[in-house]
Amino acid sequence: MLFWIIAAVITLVAGLWLARPYLLRGSVEMNDSESAISVYRDQMDEIERDLASGLISTPERDEAIREIERRTLQAARHLDGGFVMSQRSLPLVFAVVAVSGAVALGGYWLTGTPQASDQPLGARKAEVLERRAASGDLNSRIALMIERTKDNPESFDDWWTLAVSYASIGNHTSAVEAYAKAAELGGDRPDVMSAYAEAMVLANGNKVPGAARLIFEQVLNRTPDVRARYYIALAKAQAQEFEAALSDWSVLAQESSPSAPWMPLLRRDIVNMARFLEVDVTEYLPNATAEEITKSGGTPPPQTDETRIVELRASLAEEPHDYQGSIELAELLTGKGENEAAVAVLQQARKNYSVAPFVLGKLDEAARNLGLDMMASSPGVAGPTAEDIAAAADMSEEDQGEMIDGMVAGLVAKLEDNPNNPDGWIMLVRSYAVMGRPDKAREAFTQATEHFSEQDAILARLKAEAGMMLESE
Numbered sequence: 001m002l003f004w005i006i007a008a009v010i011t012l013v014a015g016l017w018l019a020r021p022y023l024l025r026g027s028v029e030m031n032d033s034e035s036a037i038s039v040y041r042d043q044m045d046e047i048e049r050d051l052a053s054g055l056i057s058t059p060e061r062d063e064a065i066r067e068i069e070r071r072t073l074q075a076a077r078h079l080d081g082g083f084v085m086s087q088r089s090l091p092l093v094f095a096v097v098a099v100s101g102a103v104a105l106g107g108y109w110l111t112g113t114p115q116a117s118d119q120p121l122g123a124r125k126a127e128v129l130e131r132r133a134a135s136g137d138l139n140s141r142i143a144l145m146i147e148r149t150k151d152n153p154e155s156f157d158d159w160w161t162l163a164v165s166y167a168s169i170g171n172h173t174s175a176v177e178a179y180a181k182a183a184e185l186g187g188d189r190p191d192v193m194s195a196y197a198e199a200m201v202l203a204n205g206n207k208v209p210g211a212a213r214l215i216f217e218q219v220l221n222r223t224p225d226v227r228a229r230y231y232i233a234l235a236k237a238q239a240q241e242f243e244a245a246l247s248d249w250s251v252l253a254q255e256s257s258p259s260a261p262w263m264p265l266l267r268r269d270i271v272n273m274a275r276f277l278e279v280d281v282t283e284y285l286p287n288a289t290a291e292e293i294t295k296s297g298g299t300p301p302p303q304t305d306e307t308r309i310v311e312l313r314a315s316l317a318e319e320p321h322d323y324q325g326s327i328e329l330a331e332l333l334t335g336k337g338e339n340e341a342a343v344a345v346l347q348q349a350r351k352n353y354s355v356a357p358f359v360l361g362k363l364d365e366a367a368r369n370l371g372l373d374m375m376a377s378s379p380g381v382a383g384p385t386a387e388d389i390a391a392a393a394d395m396s397e398e399d400q401g402e403m404i405d406g407m408v409a410g411l412v413a414k415l416e417d418n419p420n421n422p423d424g425w426i427m428l429v430r431s432y433a434v435m436g437r438p439d440k441a442r443e444a445f446t447q448a449t450e451h452f453s454e455q456d457a458i459l460a461r462l463k464a465e466a467g468m469m470l471e472s473e
Helices: 002-016 031-052 058-076 090-110 121-134 138-151 156-168 172-185 190-204 209-220 225-238 242-255 265-277 291-296 305-318 323-334 339-352 356-371 386-392 395-416 423-435 438-451 456-465 467-471
Strands: 027-030 083-086
Touching: 002 090, 027 438, 031 058, 058 291, 090 386, 138 156, 156 172, 156 190, 190 209, 209 225, 225 242, 225 265, 242 265, 265 291, 265 323, 305 323, 323 339, 323 356, 356 395, 423 438, 423 456, 438 456
Parallel strands: none
Antiparallel strands: 027 083
């Protein structure tokens, strides 16, 4: 109740202040311009008296009169009748007070929460930061962690989270300070000390300072930390102990899982160091790929059928709509006498291209050439039947997507064999555009325009029909 009494009094005072002009008694006020003109007239008379007395010359009198006339004209422009009138009006006072009070108190009654407890600015700021941090905003998360470390400077978890957050946005200098505090509070935990030293390296432009190397060596004396092993080898390389660094990295690579997250970086450094030292990279990285051997300056051995089969199986697992890869794999398997495996590969390819007659024909042709006659009698070479089309209507979205992919892949295969088909290129660009794959559509359009670069009529048609689809993306 006290709140509403105070609010009513404040609203009343504010309303009376707004209605103040209507509380004044009636009055008439002269316009300031009128009084200014009277002063200018007196000044002109004074100038004439000064001239008669010999105090000023005629040119000085003329110059002064011109200035006074200019000011008189300027004042005359602001004349609006010469006076202003005002009157007291109690009804208007009551009206202004009533309207302002109703708007203020009524608005607060509808939208205000007088029963809510006071929330200081700091609490509101923390609430906003927490909400933004929960939505994934790293800067808000960092700001929140900074506030928390100020409130609770002995919290290991808060300093650790702050350090990790700094590192995630690349602010390694600030991360070093936060990691240092976390390391102090964490009782020299090896994982914390290792992260602290790594931040020092990154803040130093990926050069291992002496303090960081000392920390890594202390960590390595307590646990076989991968990070410590890598950076100690890097420190050796930066100290021109190249053979020792390469040897350490090689041992770490052999003891690590091939899928370990640090393996790509480790393999890259081994290849670069092998190239620098002009040594055979396979001595330090026995499973080096042909590409890695080439980058190291060596000559990769000729690829065996077994190696190619492994590569093709891995490639088809990632991209099953590669009928040429399926045919090559079937040829390699047949050459090894594994006809059943070859048949299985071609049958799987037929399933992937069940509604692409051209590709099905290529698969059947490959089967006949390999002596796998059972493939030639497989249905579907002539394209989808009426039953197939009717069944497609009942397919799930995923199955329909696979069917569409197969049809597009079949069109791509046709254009590879016969690129002199502008209608096919236009259809391919449109298909990719409709499928929501603008990059593939532009790639197909570029291939088509390059192929028909010397045929102006076809180019114009391509740009008019296929190019329009790209402009709409």
